[in-house]
Amino acid sequence: MSTAAGTPRSGRVNxxxxxxxxxxLGRKAPNGESLSHLLNRLSQLRADSRRPRPEAYxxxxxxxxxxxxxxxxxxxxxxxxxxxVAQAAxxxxxxxxVDLGEEGMEALLRLSGVETAWNRVKNSYTPDEGLLLSMLxxxxxxxxPDFASTILEALPVSPQEQHLAPLLEAFCNAGEVPNAFxxxxxxxxxxxxxxxxxxxxxxxxxxxxxxxxxxxxALEDMQNxxxxxxxxxxxxxxxxxxxxxxxxxxxxxxxxxxxxxxxxNIDTFNLVLACCISARHRPLGDTILNEINGLSLPLNATTYxxxxxxxxxxxxxxxxxxxxxxxxxxxxxxxxxxxxxxVRKCVTAKDSRWRLVLDEMKILGYRPTNELHEFINNDGRxxxxxxxxxxxxxxxxxxxxxxxxxxxxxxxxxxxxxxKATTPGPAA
Numbered sequence: 041m042s043t044a045a046g047t048p049r050s051g052r053v054n055x056x057x058x059x060x061x062x063x064x065l066g067r068k069a070p071n072g073e074s075l076s077h078l079l080n081r082l083s084q085l086r087a088d089s090r091r092p093r094p095e096a097y098x099x100x101x102x103x104x105x106x107x108x109x110x111x112x113x114x115x116x117x118x119x120x121x122x123x124x125v126a127q128a129a130x131x132x133x134x135x136x137x138v139d140l141g142e143e144g145m146e147a148l149l150r151l152s153g154v155e156t157a158w159n160r161v162k163n164s165y166t167p168d169e170g171l172l173l174s175m176l177x178x179x180x181x182x183x184x185p186d187f188a189s190t191i192l193e194a195l196p197v198s199p200q201e202q203h204l205a206p207l208l209e210a211f212c213n214a215g216e217v218p219n220a221f222x223x224x225x226x227x228x229x230x231x232x233x234x235x236x237x238x239x240x241x242x243x244x245x246x247x248x249x250x251x252x253x254x255x256x257x258a259l260e261d262m263q264n265x266x267x268x269x270x271x272x273x274x275x276x277x278x279x280x281x282x283x284x285x286x287x288x289x290x291x292x293x294x295x296x297x298x299x300x301x302x303x304x305n306i307d308t309f310n311l312v313l314a315c316c317i318s319a320r321h322r323p324l325g326d327t328i329l330n331e332i333n334g335l336s337l338p339l340n341a342t343t344y345x346x347x348x349x350x351x352x353x354x355x356x357x358x359x360x361x362x363x364x365x366x367x368x369x370x371x372x373x374x375x376x377x378x379x380x381x382x383v384r385k386c387v388t389a390k391d392s393r394w395r396l397v398l399d400e401m402k403i404l405g406y407r408p409t410n411e412l413h414e415f416i417n418n419d420g421r422x423x424x425x426x427x428x429x430x431x432x433x434x435x436x437x438x439x440x441x442x443x444x445x446x447x448x449x450x451x452x453x454x455x456x457x458x459x460k461a462t463t464p465g466p467a468a
Contacts, residue, residue, distance in 0.1 A: 091136045100129045130161075141158070157189055169197060171318055173206075180206030180241070183213030201232045207243035217242060218258040224270040236307055237274035248279035249289065256293065257281075263300045271302045275311060284317040289314045291324065306337050312397045313346040320353040341372040348378055352385045361393075383412060388420040421440065441449060 082100075085091060092100075103125075133140055135439055158175060167175075172191055179188035188207045192199060204227050211220040220242055227234050236312050255277055262269050274297055281290035292310050297304045316325040327346065332339065344367035351360035360382060364386045379401035386394035394416065398408060 097129050097133045101126050115282045176206035180209030185210040212241040212245045217255050221273045224272050225268045228270050234272040242276040252280050275307050278311040285318050287315045287319045310342045317349050325350045345378050401432050
């Protein structure tokens, strides 16, 4: 199957196994026999016109696979005892018309010679989608986009994201990030929307600012050459920058969307908001939110969660309650972590509204952890070693649990010094 990713530039990539090599005959099969003895036993049984049960064949294949995976380089067939034992067992079962089923086939393909195994049986065996997906994932881990493309040709169904994602991972692990960008376009053209989960292989390899910049230059080259670019590619660079805590680079990358002919989506802005939280940069967060509204993009649950978390990084955090109420009014159920953070902030700030927050999270079905209760009982301080909280403090979570007002009726409005209620709202 041809893909928009093009032909791999680096060809075959062998990835050394990081496990310590085992002695050639040191690996034991489940019944205690070494692999060489298993091979001899198969020969003796064949000479006596006898054959093991299917589960015995599968056990032999699994033992051979364990041995081979522990001592070989992927694709290296030289002196591969594991492969020879597995091949003998498979051919013996086939000759005796012993059906090993999918479990047997999967055991055979667990070998580091999975590609060799596939090439030898693909013309006489029809694998199902699950087995093909297992091989695709292996090709992705090994950095073998060429092998992944071969497997995709045998798919009995139209490729979906879970089939194309390993191809993207394979390009990344082969050091071919620009080709991974092309895969994202292919995914989009297949009628599938790439998600942030889709681009994680790209994010994983962009582990330094130099690599991020190189990836950005690759996007610029694609744009200059008139090649299509998917917004998820740019989002991957923003995510990588955010993981490095580089707010300036994350923001600059987001702002470069127009230069690349891209229209930002909500993920683009959410990723920068996540970086604002780490930097405690509330003003930029407000700017990002204004830009989202300017593009008429609907806020999602992640946007609200990030804005609440960003507000909680400040000494004045009243707007966190505003965004909590706004999220609920827009139909989103705030996450447990959002409520947990609100409780901790209020307890630390001696804000009695922690009781209302705790009550609401219980109404919504969240069960506060023991760690959160301990945090409350110790007034936000670490519990002394061997010490116990006073009984009066312990009673506070229990008293809060008796409040039964629906979440929609809980009011978080603070009061000024005159006792007049004030309504929280976003900062200007």
